Structures are given as C-alpha cells and as structure tokens.
Amino acid sequence: MQRSSIVKSLSIAGVVLSLAGIGGPSALAATTQQAPTAITRSTRNADDDAALKALVDQYGDINKTLIPLVGAYNARDLGGYQTADGKWQIRPKRLIRSSNLNGLTNGDKKVLSHDYHVTSIVDFRTPGQIDYEPDQPVPGATSTELSILGPHAFGDSSKHPTLSGDFSGDGSFYVQRLEFGYPAVNGYREFLNKLLTNPQATLYHCSSGKDRTGIATVLVMSILGMSEKTITDDYMQSNEVGGHVEAAWIKEYFSEIKSNYGSMTNYITTLINFTPAQQAKLRSMYLISTDGKKTAYSAPKAPAQVTQPTVVTPATPAQPAPAKPAATPATKPAVVTHQSGAADKPVKKHKVTKAKKKAKIKITSTKNLHTKYTYRLKGNKKWFKDSHLQKVFGHTPKHKKTTWKLVKEEHIKINGKKHTYFEVKDHAGHKAWIDKSYITKVK
Template identity: 50%
Template sequence: MRHLIVKSLGILGVALTLAGIGTAPAAAATTTAANPNAPVLAKSARSFPLLTDGSDPADLRLVQLYNTKNTRDIGGYRTADGKWKIRPYQLLRSDNLSRLDADDVKTLTDKYRVKSVVDFRTPGQVKSQPDVKIPGATETYLSVLGPHAYSDGGGDGDFYNQRLNFGYSAITGYRQFLNMMAVNNGGATLYHCSSGKDRTGIATVLIMTILGMDKQTIVNDFMLSQYTHRTVKIDWISKYYYDVELNYGSLQNYINTALAISPATQARLRAKYLVSTDGKNTPYPAPTTPTQPNPTPIVPTEPEVKPAPKPQPDLAPVESGAADQVTHPKKKAAKVKVLKTKRLKTKYHYQLKAHKKWFKDAHLKHQKGKTPKSTKKWRLLKSEKVRIKHKTYTYYQIQDHSGHTAWILKSYVTKK
C-alpha cells in the first residue's frame, strides 16, 4: 500500500510541475542556455536537480505554415548510437489547428501527406477552437487531462495555472496514442494540443524515448517551444524526469510498466519511424515473427461469446488485429482467422443493444463485459470479418465521444 501511495504522489508531482505549481517556489528563476546569467535556485529549495537546457533555435525544424506557431517535424533526430534517425515527413508535433487557411491545409495535405490527426485537448477546448479539417485525414480525440478543465477555452495561460489531471486519463490516453501510431498505415501523423508544448511535449518525450534518442536530445526538443513565443521551463521537464525515475527507475521502465507498451509494439514503432544514417535510408529491422504461433483465446460456437472466468480489467487501447498481447488460455483454443479489415467513414451516430458482450479486438481477446443500458452515441471506426470454426462473423470497432473504443458484433449495433 505504501508503495502505491508513493507512486501516486510521484505522478501527482509530475502533474503539478507541468502545471507550474510544483514544489519549487513560483517566483524562482531557472538557468537555461539561453539565459546563463539567470539566478540559480538552490538545490535544497527545489529538492530536485535541474537538467541542462541545450536547445538551439537552429534545430526548430518548423513546418512552414501561416497560422500556427509551433508546428515541427521531428524527423532527423538521431538515436543515441548515431546509427538511426527519425524519418522526415512522418511525425509532426503542433499547436492547435483552428486557424489553418487553404495554403496551410495544402501544405499538410500535399507536402506532408497527413493522414492521421491526434488532438490531446479537452472536449471544451476542442469545441471552442475546433480544428480545421485536413482532407483525407482521420481525427482522434484523446484528452490526456480528462473530460474537462476548469477554464476550457481560456487559453494556456489560464489553463495551466490550475491543477493538471495527470493520472488515469494521461496514462490511458498516451497508451492509446502510442499503440495507434504503431499500426497507422501511410502518410504522416500530426499530434497536437493548444500550444504544442506540454501535452504534445510529453507525447514527444515518450516517442523519442522509445525510438532511442538520448535524454539531452529529448530535453532540448522539449525546450525548443521557448523560441516559438511559448512558455516552457527547464524545471518542468526536470521534475517530470525526476519523479518518473524516482518511482520507476527510468522513463523506459515507466513506458514498459505504467503505460504497458509491449516490446512488440515498441519494436514496430522503431521499424516504422527509423531509417539508417548512412545515406542509404535503410529501414530499421522489422520485429521478427515468433517461431511458435501465439495461442488464440477460446471463442464461442454461437455469435455470442461466453465470458472468460473472472476477466481482469483491460486498460490497453484497441489495436486493429494486434496479436502481440495474446493471453495464454489453459484450454486448447479454437482458431480465429481475420479475413478482412476495413476502415469506415460514417456520418451517423449509432447506439448499442444493451447487455451484449464486447472485446478488446476482433480476435476476441480480453472481454470487457457487457454493454450498458444507457444509450450512448458511438461512431464506427473499422470493421473486421473473422472466421471462427468455419463460421464467418463481422465485428465493428466503435468509439464514443470521449474516445473510448471497443469491438462488438455488427448485429449488436443499430443506426441512430
């Protein structure tokens, strides 16, 4: 119990620090490479060591848009061993897209081929400043601060003066984001918040850690937002690393355990976003296929699936057809074969039949229980046709307005 309390306090410390209201006095100045003459806060007063701000405005890698201040291509960053680098035109970090004009949209569509947009803002911020849509790109909403903030729409100045909810919503949101990035196909992914510095900054810290950049390179990228007329402080990222390392040993272990990003998913991310630095742009080696096939879970002979005994809660986000987190059932499992996967573009809202069983993915792994009585509105993301014991079923991947997803039999979904 004491261990759990210590971890909770550590994560809360990360939240308060990112909010600018951590253990260090609010009026204390910090030392940065941009201002070497600034007074240094005594270590005993702030109780955690400061990292070094070695950021250089020449490294901004800004995407040339007219109506955003902090849109950057993180392509080109090298791994700690210098052998690999992030592919350019694949990963864009940004502030909000509410003021894009036709030229900006054309740049993101034609030059960068953006096919996926991930918005970390709260629903209130999204409503007050909705993104300008990018043709052909899917939009995913993952509020890492929970359903709302006290000053939605008030701008970052007001927003980050209050307490950040850097807990369950952040863990599950970043987890879903990283898993989703591992299976995105074609084009670039653009992820953003309001100013492109805090929520987006931490997302970039996590990505670059998995891809193998060293800590100083990651910290420098976080601090580059100061050259785009945004406020960032070395204290914030220092406290983030300090609390994570205090409770988990390293940021990599935090990704492995707290975020529960599987080794296979991390290997897919490296294979997808890294190329060699030898001038040949050789792709990073893809993860090898296991020599023994993963066992498949028990599935029903009827369309409704029998629940597994005492199912454990599953916080991991949905991965389409992902097979790297398969559980090991005690009984011999029936074979499940995915015949076809299709992305859906629907303009309608759907509701679910009550008391029907849903699952983590179309392989019928990790049952989530039964659908509630309430008539929530859902939208369809994907469909998968699967064969189970010589019978064919169609499953829909559905998403509610808060971004929660699940798989369910097509026959259990009705048009609103």
C-alpha cells in the first residue's frame, strides 16, 4: 500500500523495546520526542515484522479498524467495538479517529466524504500546528478547532511545531494536561456535545492521532460502555502504524481518575460536566445491538408526570355514608389554631419548600504560600476548582495518602460568615481549593 511509504513513525522494534523497558530511558521521564523515522517496505526487516506481530498478538490487529488512506496513516473507524456486556456495538462509519489531514489526496477526500459520510471534523491541535500543516478540506464537512492544550502550548513557539508529529506523551503529561488541564476539560466537553448534534460521521484528530485523539477516544468508549481492556487495546494500536504510546501512560491516566473521582463515569459527569442524560443520548445515537438485528440502543426515558394519585381507593358501597351534612364547614381543615384558641389565617395543608438561595461568596484577602509537601487532606470532604466555590471537584478520596503543598490562602465570606480556604497542589500538579479544617499537617 502507498500508505506504508509515508508513515511518520518510530521503529516498531524500538517501540516494543521501550514498551518492555529495554534499551533507553523511561518514557515517564521524557518530555520531548525526536522526529520519527519512516519505515517503508524497502527498509522493514525481519525484526520489524516480529515486533509488529508481538504488538498484534497483545493488543489486536489495527487493520480491523484502519481506513486505507494515503495521506492520513492513523485513520480508524471505531465501528464494531462491543460493550463490556457484549450486547451492543458502535455503529460503523460514525466515529472516526485520525492523524492530521494535511496530506489527504483527492481519493482520500472521496473516501471520507462518499464512503464514510464525514460531515464534521474536529481538530484538537494548537493554532500553531494548524497554521503549519492545515487540514485538506473534505467536501461537505465543517471543521471545528478545539485546542486541547490551549492557544499556545509547547512546540507552538518553535519554527516547525509539528516536525515531531504529536506532542510527546508520558504519564504526567496525560494527567496534568489531558486529564485535569483546563483547556482539555473544556475542549473535550465541547467535543462530546458536538457528537450529540451530528447524525452523520464525525472525524476527530490531532497531529499523530495518538495522545489528544487517544484520550478523546477513551472518553467516548467509556461513555458507550466498552471495557477498560478494549479501550486500552485500541489506544495501544497506534504503535502498529509507527506511533509511540506506552501502556504505563494510559494506566496512570486511569489510576489518577479512579483515585480522585472513584470511576471514569464520575469523572466524566463531575469534571467534564457531561451529564448522565447526555451520556444516555450518546449511547442511543452510536450503539446498535450485536444480535444481527442492528437494533438502536434505547435511552432510558424520564418517568411521565402523574397528575392524579396512582393508588385509587375502591368504592365501598356496603358501608353507610356518614350522617353528616354533605357540606362541611370549610374553616376547620383550612385554619390552624394555637393552643390559646386564636386562629391564624388559613394556610395550605402542605407547605411548599422554598428554593435554597445561592450562597453569596466574597474573597476578602489572598496570600501566596511556599510550603513543603507536609499536609494531607481528610477523606470524603468536598473540594473545589476555584476559590469562588462554584465548580465542585467532588469529594476527596477516603484513603488517599498523597501529600500536598499549600500554594495559596484566601479568606472568604460565605453569606457574611468568615472562612479560610487553601489552594493545595500535589506532586503531579493537581490543584484544588479546600476548607482549612480539612487539612492536616503530617508529623
């Protein structure tokens, strides 16, 4: 295939060695990546073939999902992936992950437009990367730019910001920039919302289609119900076309989410702010049954409002009607009488509870701190993204022993009452705001 001659890749054998922890520094310590070396039919050897076979045996064959494009070497259709219970699968030709589209040929454009019905393209790259290698337009498709790393990140300041393909990944990069980073959280939320509006195919990509695109795929497949193994296998298959990802990176990503949020579902609901109703709608749009009937997944419907009591008391004609007059005084049940006998104005039997007013929060003073990692947080206590206490992170882990550094102190008035909140930061760069009373000093 022509694609093999233009793949931007590391040596597949080198990838396998790095996955095994042999022959080089740990990727978890890496912060930059050299420009990959292309592997072509003429340069591949027996070692490369053996390394590729090892990857396929462990993580599955990428050719089952790979779209044969000349100008995008990591384009894959997620259609066919099954949920953990095996009852549902992703619709074909609806969700396509890819490397950048700068090299698309006219034939590639026809494949995406006519064969896969791509009508929406989401580009996760930074503005500098997009300017250097702009996408080739796909007929009939709109394009949306959502920089997952913010407007100016890493390689954007260099002369050639995309020569190394995607930004180098490592465990801390995934956690700090793709899990908790503000641009990533907002970008992925907008991406998921766009998926809810497109009845045709959406293609989403970054530079190499492995890091930013990889995490977008993790989020989508998690919502749709794939198992963690299925998600990890798909993530690792970027190595089969010359990308460089490691199992340790995605493992650390999952681990941090579970430590801080308990589950991927809670992380998506709480931090990404993609609601359970939206998640149910996504499943109804992108899942079909695996029984051969291709039945659409049915999103649970909200219960209908009942205007009358659901329990009807049966008539009891055998009992004689009370000997009281039909019209009883209306004042007795409608008037509340104190022990003194004085009656208040008539009130309804069931008092309507008023909506709770939003707390008034005012920051009165701020102070930067420079403390060491000598503090821990009490478990299951509410913490926040900002000191205005408007965005809740959820609750602190019950048994987490992570130590934290105090980086900022703010005195806050909540409905006129004084409180002290600290911004805390751990060794991985996570930050949150929490009440002073929930912070304990490590002796």
